[in-house]
Amino acid sequence: DAGVTQSPTHLIKTRGQQVTLRCSPKSGHDTVSWYQQALGQGPQFIFQYYEEEERQRGNFPDRFSGHQFPNYSSELNVNALLLGDSALYLCASNGGGSEKLFFGSGTQLSVL
């Protein structure tokens, strides 16, 4: 049973560029959430997708957008990258009303 998978594992971009990160949820899960983890901090909630719609959003600018596909996989897009966007981006999934989130290993984004 595959868990949450994310791609790519590492990414290097320059300021002003755009990036797309991808996530496949754990089998049987229909809800995908994205978190940003800066160095030395805990994960911060970006947004959550359910039934292909953004259900909740954290305190992140509109440069951060996402999408969920009919197969429940999801993408996180960040436009006009800033140096401060350098972080580990974690995808998490859950389903069946469970509060327990399952996390992927993350995408380490470096903005130069």
Add this chain to the structure above:
Amino acid sequence: DQQVKQNSPSLSVQEGRISILNCDYTNSMFDYFLWYKKYPAEGPTFLISISSIKDKNEDGRFTVFLNKSAKHLSLHIVPSQPGDSAVYFCAASASFSGGYNKLIFGAGTRLAVHP
């Protein structure tokens, strides 16, 4: 505004002894609390959780205690093992606001268990 705080960035414990990791929260609407463990180059892994209607939950070597009046929870690991060395995150959620599964994390505590 840090709603979930883990005030100890690190903790060192001898193998076989008890590890106690602490977490404080400020939002009284939080009604579900979780602990996650994270190894380097891996995503956080769920460890144990507790609902606000309980004050203790136990799972093998891991026990979580919740003190609602003090807005404090703690994770006890007994006995500690070298494989427990990791970063531990406390997280909380509030179901009232449609905050379904939106977890607020603390900054983490790095636990080192040495022989």
